[in-house]
Amino acid sequence: MIWQQQETGSLSMMGWPLKSSQRIPVALYFDFFAAARQGLSARSFIENPALKREAVIATFLETGADAFVIGRLPSPFTYAAGGFPNRIFLPGRDLPEDSVWQFGESEETISRDDYTYIAERGWKRFLPKLLPRFTGYEAARLPELFEQAKLEGEKDQKAWQEKKVPLLCGSALTAPFEVLIAGRTMFGFFEDLFVCPGLVTTAMQAMVTEFVESAVENARYYNIPAVVITAHRSSCSLISPRHFEQFALPYLWEMLDSLDRAGMKIMLHLDCDWSKNLPYLGDFPEGMIIHTDGSTDLSEITRLYKDRFILMGDVPALLLARGDGAAVRKYCQDLIDKISPYSPFILSSGCDVPMDARMENVQALVEVARNYH
Numbered sequence: 001m002i003w004q005q006q007e008t009g010s011l012s013m014m015g016w017p018l019k020s021s022q023r024i025p026v027a028l029y030f031d032f033f034a035a036a037r038q039g040l041s042a043r044s045f046i047e048n049p050a051l052k053r054e055a056v057i058a059t060f061l062e063t064g065a066d067a068f069v070i071g072r073l074p075s076p077f078t079y080a081a082g083g084f085p086n087r088i089f090l091p092g093r094d095l096p097e098d099s100v101w102q103f104g105e106s107e108e109t110i111s112r113d114d115y116t117y118i119a120e121r122g123w124k125r126f127l128p129k130l131l132p133r134f135t136g137y138e139a140a141r142l143p144e145l146f147e148q149a150k151l152e153g154e155k156d157q158k159a160w161q162e163k164k165v166p167l168l169c170g171s172a173l174t175a176p177f178e179v180l181i182a183g184r185t186m187f188g189f190f191e192d193l194f195v196c197p198g199l200v201t202t203a204m205q206a207m208v209t210e211f212v213e214s215a216v217e218n219a220r221y222y223n224i225p226a227v228v229i230t231a232h233r234s235s236c237s238l239i240s241p242r243h244f245e246q247f248a249l250p251y252l253w254e255m256l257d258s259l260d261r262a263g264m265k266i267m268l269h270l271d272c273d274w275s276k277n278l279p280y281l282g283d284f285p286e287g288m289i290i291h292t293d294g295s296t297d298l299s300e301i302t303r304l305y306k307d308r309f310i311l312m313g314d315v316p317a318l319l320l321a322r323g324d325g326a327a328v329r330k331y332c333q334d335l336i337d338k339i340s341p342y343s344p345f346i347l348s349s350g351c352d353v354p355m356d357a358r359m360e361n362v363q364a365l366v367e368v369a370r371n372y373h
Helices: 032-037 042-047 049-063 076-082 114-121 123-133 139-162 176-184 186-195 197-221 241-261 275-283 298-305 317-322 325-339 359-371
Strands: 011-013 016-018 067-070 167-169 171-174 226-231 265-270 289-292 310-315 345-349
Touching (some): 032 049, 042 049, 049 359, 123 139, 167 265, 176 186, 176 197, 176 241, 197 226, 226 241, 241 265, 241 275, 275 298, 289 298, 298 325, 317 325, 325 345, 325 359
Parallel strands (some): 067 167, 171 226, 226 265, 265 289
Antiparallel strands (some): 011 016
């Protein structure tokens, strides 16, 4: 039920390539964990793409895991242009040398008037207006920066291929709700849902089409026809089911449906608590990966949907950073026992492996999967 053998000799789960033996697979994602493991300052890790690439791949190989989530490694520019329209406070400039970068979500970068511009002209035409507000880049430089990001992405993909590491996804996108709440600030956006809901929804509708087109284009460019979608502030931790149905679900569903019809495999990364929203998942494409961060009970998704989805998660960051090997092994063993008899399952960290995780704990996670029968 977990694996299907392919002619290439690799193994797959509902078509997802995972090079492994017949056992529970492990997929990981991290960034600053690699800097810490390789003895690099956070500043040098961010500022030197080649160093970052080498560090992440070397650290991944040390873990012994089966696959990495996405090969394109983020930069301040790609984060700002790709779904987090916030000023990024950088180590060595705004923060101490070895700090994780921080996002200034309390600073408004998108105004209420911008909704109309986005709805009428689209997100891509809005970016040259948006990015100079908080990145310091002039609009005239944006084509050069996008091309540079594309070239670095090519180098990332080539480096993973050379090490024969399976990558689950070829591109990523963030749901419009999450992008707008970041740019408007949480309080400003929640006010907009009451004061000008029509402006919000027309802007999000325009964003969906462009976001999906870009994600599909990137996935095909890197020859990995799979996309990871991130959603977090649209969880029931922050908004009511009524607001979820009105402002988040229609656009999330449209993205999933459009990606599915474009032939893309889909990973849905859900941060925060989605317990009250789980009944909506029944309309989502079958065979997609659902990755949670530890706030949502994976066994409840199993109870509701059995083998409709591939479940992935969700060893807590705190356990990987502060726990010991015995505690990690017990958590992983219990999790596999609860999920794998009923649902296809990929063992992973809940969200990213944190910067201060202990390598022996990450390796313990992999060890449990490798030895599980």
